[in-house]
Amino acid sequence: MNNRTGFVNIFIVAITAVVVVFIGGYFLVAPDETEKRQNKEPPQDMRVEKSQNNIVEKTDEKPDEKEAVIAKQTIVEEKKTIVAVEKKTTHEEKKETVIEKKTTHENTKPKEIIVQEQARPEPPPQIQPVQQIKSIPTPGYTELIAVANGVVASLSRDDVLQIVDVTDPLSPIKIQTIDTPAFAEAAFQKDGYVYIADSRELRILDSAEQTVGVYNLRNFWPSAISVDSGYVYLVAGNEILILDAKSPQNIKQVSKTYLTGRAPSHIVVKDSYAYIVETLGGLNIVDVRNPSSPKVVKVFPFESHTAGFGIEGNYAYVGRVASTKSTAQGYSQTSVFEVIDISNPVAATVISSVELPTDIRGLDLLGTHAYVIGSYPYRLTPIDISSPANPKIIQAGESIVGSADLQDIVVENGFAFLADGSTGLRIVDISNIASPRHVKDFDLGGRAFNIYKWGSKLYIAVEQKYFNLANVRDPGNPQHTYSEPFTASYKYTSLVLDAKNAYFNGGGVRVYDIANIQSPQKIKMAPAEIDSIQIQGNYLYSTIGEIGLLVYDIADLTSLVQISRTPFPMGIPRDLSVDGRWAVGISNSPYSITVFDISDPQKPIVRDSYTYQKYPGSVTVKNDHAYVARGEDGVDIFNIRPDGSLELIKNIAIERGFAHHVAMYGNKAFVVRDGADVYDMTNPAKPIFMQHISNKGEANRIAIDNNYMYIADGYAGVTIIKMPE
CATH class of the missing domain: 1.20.5 (Single alpha-helices involved in coiled-coils or other helix-helix interfaces)
Known part of the structure; x- marks a missing residue:
């Protein structure tokens, strides 16, 4: 024992x-808990993107996984503690980054591939919560914003449907405006109902224009619509959505199917086949005999920024831009008008074509003729299609008086009704096909871009734009002071404020003296070729798609003096950013960015270009770096070397949403993406994610001033957020 x-x-x-x-x-x-968080290193997905022989390592820095999670304020024995927990991982080992060493235009040596080491990033600082304090309502959907000296300027827009009675084409009457909850861009009429699709919902109206059915589209933003046998066919992006609307009060989704391409412009449903034009992809022919299981059976590939389409009998007619060439005067474009035999949709075949020296933007069919619209001097061109295998251009005289920005066309009863981006509705008498006659203009109060006709009524999609000002000297008590509608042919890209004036592009450059923000005064100016706008010193920099980079001396705003004009080495420019020595522009066809040395504004010099396979959204230049927002592909960061050559040093991947724009403030970058992701850019090659800032609406652009963030927040207007100290 x-x-x-x-x-x-x-x-x-x-x-x-x-x-x-x-x-x-x-x-x-x-280690303590803090050390464990810092030293923990989960496996990281390292991807390599190859684009145009350019290789760069992409590190999946996913803000949604790393963003600061701000704990709610809690009271513990009368002491409030705000705990900011950073879900942030770092790397214990150095990673090798493969970066392309690009060459300048002057250096034609073969490109070299070099290897750089990426050092382990420092842990992020603790982030305090941000405070969303106010919203400023604006008309429509707010897209651009600028702030300076206690003044916020914003540009917003809205799309509505104007209904015009053209019983007498010489005396049109506007009888109604349909303003839907979002952008109304597509409409269709069938069996006594009008179907209107906007960026939020499908709405069905009866013959009295009363709503009888609504379907929530859940961010499916259609740009074209067709209806057949009780089914509604909607196209957006690279998808077709089919709804069963036999009972307008009980609309149901039937199917959603991917297409080839994106940016759809037209859809026509005929004999249980849907014909869909994807301007960046081609004509898709879809078998919809079983709407719950549609199948793409044929694709005619092409890419064209504009297109026209129609079907008559067993033939489909497609008009599209085929080529763009740079000339001494700017650019010239050639379009092709094609006839496709669709008697057997699965084996559809192009049987004939004819070229036009213009950019075809739309077409309509009437009898034995197609009517094609484009740019000067071929703004309205009849084509004889009595023999589809042998279409013939009719050499008609110039029929449009004055400038025009034609977007769409409907022909009926001897008249052509034209949607004009600059003047609204234009009406042309085509009873004498060899000599069309411009007979009427009708102001619609905005930019007309789509037009439909049923009976004696035109349904015209009209974009209304607004210039807005607000007093934010006390950001906690902002005051909306001014809104002014205006018409502009193209989507505005720029809004700039300085100490005295607001500048934006709307039908050319517009400049307002904002000394009195209750009643700003528009400065009268001589017409000038202006698209995008950047201001630096006494110079205004702009890009024009047909010309290139233009620089104006703005010492006297009433008389802008153009001091230089420099073509882009590739593509059609559409946007621009300027800082210090550098101007960086974005181009289409091909997608690219180009660096100009503007040390001497009178003699800008092209230094380098970088091409993309996909559309780059916007560019921001700051402190010898260019930040390119690329939508779902995140943000590319380029170092601009002293000789102007571009070096891609980093890609910031986006886990969810789209990178719309990058705003720089001090050593921080704000990536606009469903709010804003904030990065420490002390070393742009090694950005450190700090936090995500949420917003109320749909963030498009941001501006920052005196520790306050101002968001162009879609239908939420302007959202103001106080930044952490």
Whole structure:
């Protein structure tokens, strides 16, 4: 009994000693919770993107996984503690980054591939919560914003449907405006119902224009619509959505199917086949005999920024831009008008074509003729299609008086009704096909871009734009002071404020003296070729798609003096950013960015270009770096070397949403993406994610001033957020 007791005592002592040693060892070597968070390194997905022989490592820095999670304020024994927990991982080992060493235009040596080491990033600082304090309502959907000296300027827009009675084409009457909850861009009429699709919902109206059915589209933003046998066919992006609307009060989704391409412009449903024009992809022919299981059976590939389409009998007619060439005057474009035999949709075949020296923007069919619209001097061109295998251009005289920005066309009863981006509705008498006659203009209060006709009524999609000002000297009590509607042919790209004036592009450059923000004064100016706008010193920099980079001396705003004009080495420019020595522009066809040295504004010099396979959204230049927002592909960061050559040094991947724009403030970058992701850019090659800032609406652009963030927040207007100290 005593021996057994002694053995038990010895065993207990031994076990106790082992436990003590184990626990003591743990406390001696185990890191605290903060250290464990910093040293933990989960596997990281390293991807390599190859584009145009350019290779760059992409590190999936996913803001949604790393963004700061701000704990709610809690009261513990009368002491408030705000805990900001950063879900941030770092790398224990150095990663190798493969970066292309690009060459300048002057250096034609073969491109080299070099290897750089990416050092382990420092842990992010603790982030305090941001405070969303106010919203400023604006008309429509707010897209651009600028702030300076206690003044916020914003540009917003809205799309509505104007209904015009053209029983007498020489005396049109506007009878109604349909303003839907979002952008109304597509409409269709069938069996006594009008179907209107906007960026939020499908709405069905009866013959009295009363709503009888609504379907939530859940961010499916259609740009074309057709209806057949009780089914509604909607196209957006690279998808077709089919809805069963036999009962307008009980609309149901039937199917959603991917297409080839994106940016759809037209859809026509005929004999259980849907014909869909994807301007960046081609004509898709879709078998919809079973609407719950549609199938793409044929694709005619092409890419064209504009297109026209129609079907008559067993033939489909497609008009599209085929080529763009740079000339001494700017650019020239050639379009092709094609006839496709669709008697057997699965084996559809192009049977004839004819070229036009213009950019075809739309077409309509009437009898044995197609009517094609484009740019000067071929703004309205009839084509004889009495023999589809042998279409013939009719050399008609110039029929449009004055400037025009034609977007769409409907022909009926001897008249052509034209949607004009600059003047609204234009009406042309085409009873004498060899000599069309411009007979009427009708102001619609905005930019007309789509037109439909049923009976004696035209349904015209009209874009209304607004220039807005607000007093934010006290950001906690902002005051909306001014809104002015205006018409502009193209989507505005720029809004700039300086100490005295607001500049934006709307039908050319518009400049307002904002000394009195209750009643700003528009400065009268001579017409000037202006698209995008950047201001630096006494110079205004702009891009024009047909010309290139233009620089104006703005010492006297009433008389802008163009001091230089420099073509882009590739593509059609559409946007621009300027800082210090550098101007960086974005182009289409091909997608690219180009660097100009503007040390001498009178003699800008092209230094380098970088091409993309996909559409780059916007560019921001700051401190010898260019930040390119690329939508779902995140943000590319380029170093602009002293000789102007571009070096891609980093891609910031986006886990969810789209990178719309990058705003720089001090050493921080704000990536606009469903709010804003904030990065420390002390070293642009090694950006450190800091936090995500949420917003109320749909963030498009941001501006920052005196520690306040101002968001162009879609239908939420302007959202104001106080930044952490």
